[in-house]
Amino acid sequence: MTDHTPHASLLAKAETLVEALPYMQLHEGTTFVIKYGGHAMGDPEAARDFAEDVVLMKAVGINPVVVHGGGPQIGAMLKRLGVESRFVDGLRVTDAETARIAEMVLAGSINKEIVGWIDQAGGRAVGISGRDANFVTAEKVGRSTPDKLQGIERHVDLGFVGEPVAVDRRIIDTLSDAGVIPVIAPIAHGADGQTYNINADTMAGAIAAALGAKRFFLLTDVPGVLDKNKELVTDLNPAGVAALRADGTISGGMIPKLETCVMAVEQGVEAAVILDGRVPHAMLLEIFTKRGAGTLVHA
Numbered sequence: 109m110t111d112h113t114p115h116a117s118l119l120a121k122a123e124t125l126v127e128a129l130p131y132m133q134l135h136e137g138t139t140f141v142i143k144y145g146g147h148a149m150g151d152p153e154a155a156r157d158f159a160e161d162v163v164l165m166k167a168v169g170i171n172p173v174v175v176h177g178g179g180p181q182i183g184a185m186l187k188r189l190g191v192e193s194r195f196v197d198g199l200r201v202t203d204a205e206t207a208r209i210a211e212m213v214l215a216g217s218i219n220k221e222i223v224g225w226i227d228q229a230g231g232r233a234v235g236i237s238g239r240d241a242n243f244v245t246a247e248k249v250g251r252s253t254p255d256k257l258q259g260i261e262r263h264v265d266l267g268f269v270g271e272p273v274a275v276d277r278r279i280i281d282t283l284s285d286a287g288v289i290p291v292i293a294p295i296a297h298g299a300d301g302q303t304y305n306i307n308a309d310t311m312a313g314a315i316a317a318a319l320g321a322k323r324f325f326l327l328t329d330v331p332g333v334l335d336k337n338k339e340l341v342t343d344l345n346p347a348g349v350a351a352l353r354a355d356g357t358i359s360g361g362m363i364p365k366l367e368t369c370v371m372a373v374e375q376g377v378e379a380a381v382i383l384d385g386r387v388p389h390a391m392l393l394e395i396f397t398k399r400g401a402g403t404l405v406h407a
């Protein structure tokens with residue numbers, strides 16, 4: 109007689125699929141905004157996993173919208189050209205030359221690379237920046253930093269660094285409704301006609317808020333927010349973020365990341381999750397299994 113009992117590993121696969129079913133039903137028809145950080149996209153295998161996750165999300169009825177960074181890649185290009193990089197609170201000080209190079213790397217090179225990965229994974233992606241159809245309007249940002257010697261706040265001019273002040277969602281909706289996955293570079297025009305370099309976390313948060321996204325994922329190169337003992341903080345609300353900022357637990361790129369998470373959840377995004385993009389299929393595990401990882405930020 110033939111033994112029809114499936115092999116244990118096949119059974120485990122079937123169980124994983126069944127475990128995913130309620131999550132598929134829960135998320136069908138919703139929008140997930142995914143910030144894909146420059147640090148997370150270094151490894152080609154991780155990039156392939158990322159693209160497969162995005163395509164699978166689309167296939168089960170979620171509308172993924174990808175917003176990417178590329179800070180390390182811009183830094184490498186500037187270094188090659190002999191231009192120095194300087195950051196204030198995680199934002200790149202951007203003169204005219206730096207703005208030109210940032211746009212070239214972000215909208216020219218990285219954007220098309222991500223489109224290619226998604227297409228190779230069987231999806232259909234279209235790459236745009238905030239300048240396309242003028243769908244994001246930016247405004248110049250300033251930063252004040254404390255001058256400890258003189259005990260005053262000093263205004264720092266960051267140059268052509270902008271932040272989104274308006275997002276016209278129609279172009280994103282049109283692409284998503286046509287079965288396409290939008291891939292967005294963090295560059296936008298100001299009403300003044302100037303092109304601005306925008307921190308990718310800030311850009312993604314503004315888009316997540318404008319779309320009323322159900323989830324806002326930020327893929328980076330750390331397991332999530334770490335406390336002073338380097339332990340993962342699994343759950344944060346806006347007051348918790350303010351406390352971590354005040355006592356200096358978060359610094360550098362984590363500052364705009366958490367600022368944008370707070371802004372997004374306060375404007376109606378259900379939850380923002382900071383995830384380790386180096387973990388294979390980090391997003392699938394987060395969405396479709398009980399084993400959520402990373403730091404969840406909620407209102």
Ligand SMILES: Nc1ncnc2c1ncn2[C@@H]1O[C@H](COP(=O)(O)OP(=O)(O)O)[C@@H](O)[C@H]1O
Pocket residue numbers: 144145146147148177178179180198309327328329330332333334335357358359360361362365
């Ligand atoms: N408390 C913290 N927990 C985790 N990471 C932190 C913290 N404070 C600062 N960071 C830094 O934030 C970085 C993530 O931000 P960033 O470099 O902008 O990444 P990405 O390119 O993915 O946006 C981490 O690699 C880490 O160096």
Ligand SMILES: CC(=O)N[C@@H](CCC(=O)OP(=O)(O)O)C(=O)O
Pocket residue numbers: 144145146147176177178179180182198199200202210269270294305306307308309361
């Ligand atoms: C103003 C500003 O800082 N812009 C960023 C844009 C890219 C970015 O944010 O990339 P990551 O997400 O990989 O850090 C920059 O020039 O590096």
